Amino acid sequence: MKQWIIDETQQNERIDKVIVSLHGDTSRTHVQKWIQDGHVKVNNQLVKANYKxxxxxxxxxEEPEVQSTEIKAENIPLDVVYEDQDVIVVNKPRGMVVHPAPGHYTGTLVHALLYHCNDLSGINGEARPGIVHRIDKDTSGLIVAAKNDHAHEHLSQQLMNKTTIRHYKAIVHGxxxxxxxxxxxPIGRDQKDRQKMAVTDKNSKPAVTHFTLEETFQAYSYVTCELETGRTHQIRVHFHYIEHPLAGDPKYGYKKTLPIEGQALHAETLGFVHPRTGEDCLFTAPLPADMVGLLEDLRKQD
Structure with a gap:
């Protein structure tokens, strides 16, 4: 059982929102389900999710026991960059979805991990075993998964504390x-299109992206991005906001763009403190062939 005592800075906040901020390893939807199922009490009394x-x-x-996953393992090849008893770091290809979701019930990274690994952490439930963070379907590059709950909690805390290193390479318009x-x-749900995120002051969270210009072409730029926060679609939304959307981005980009399936974005570098040894871990993954080809074509045009 986990317990917290509310201080004056949290007063009058919704309980589901407060638990998300205190717990750190779960979503608001997950917390609301816990409240609905009677796993949360305030002063020994059951409450609703909108309780202030x-x-x-x-x-x-009182967190419910995690049910064992019913997702079937699939023999899908993985580009494993590093693996030990606690963590596995994978170079995810463009086009692979990280975990099962509507429209994607097979062929995900989770299905592949279940085949490759003997066990994965259960903190994120039966649909997302081991998944600590995500990268978009059409973003390639490094992602770490946890093999046990201790590793999962440790890595999640590092993400919350903004101590992980996450560098991306991107090709943007202009x-x-x-x-x-x-x-x-700040980034929140787009009020006009709920399938998209947007820079907004309404129901948003702080979002910070640092960038370094690596190379310029006639109509494109090649950049390195460093994430300080990890909001959904953060790099894609931020570069759209400054009117330099990612090449090939089907959701936030221009119709006329470079020939690539999905946004030209690659999670190149991932660094974290190992949850068991305390050692600094730093991994890199080379650019995928399609982005290498795009850069070569752009250099020939100049």
Whole structure:
């Protein structure tokens, strides 16, 4: 059982939102299900998800046991960059979905991991075993999965504390005017299109992306991006916001773009502290062939 006592800074916040911020390893939807199923009490009383907490309230969470996954393992080849008893780092190909979701019930990274690994952490439930963070379907590159709950909690805390290293390579429309820059703009659900994210002040969270210009072409720029936060579609939304959307981006980009299936975005570098040894781990993955080809074509055009 986990318990927290509310202080004055959290007063009048919804309990589901408070638990997400305190727990750190779950989604608001997951918390609302816990509340609905009676796993959360305030001062020994059951409450609803819209309950507004008060100073000195005692919240008690009895997390339900994680059910074993019913997703069937699939023999899908994996590009494993590193693996030990606690973590596995994979170079995910463009086009692979990370975990099962509507429209994607087979062929995901989770299905492949279940075949490759003897066990995975259960914190994120039966649909997302081992998954600590995600990258988009059409973004290639490095992702780490946890093989046990201790590793999962440790890695999740590093993400929350912004101590992980995450560098991406991207090809964007237009020629950037600065060698270095920071995009500091909050991201939330797009009010006009719920399938998209947007820079907005409404129901948003802070989002910060640092970028370095690597190379320029006639109508494109090649950049390195460093994530300080990890919001959904963050790099794609931020570069759309500054009017330099990613090449090939079907959701936030231009119709006329470079020939690539999905956005030209690659998670090149991933660094974290190992959850068991405490050692600094740093991994890199080379650009996928399609992005290498795009850069070669752009250089020939100049």
């Amino acid at each position: 907490v008060q100073e000195e309230d005692t919240i008690a969470l 020629v950037l005017s600065h060698k270095k820059g920071t995009i500091d703009a």
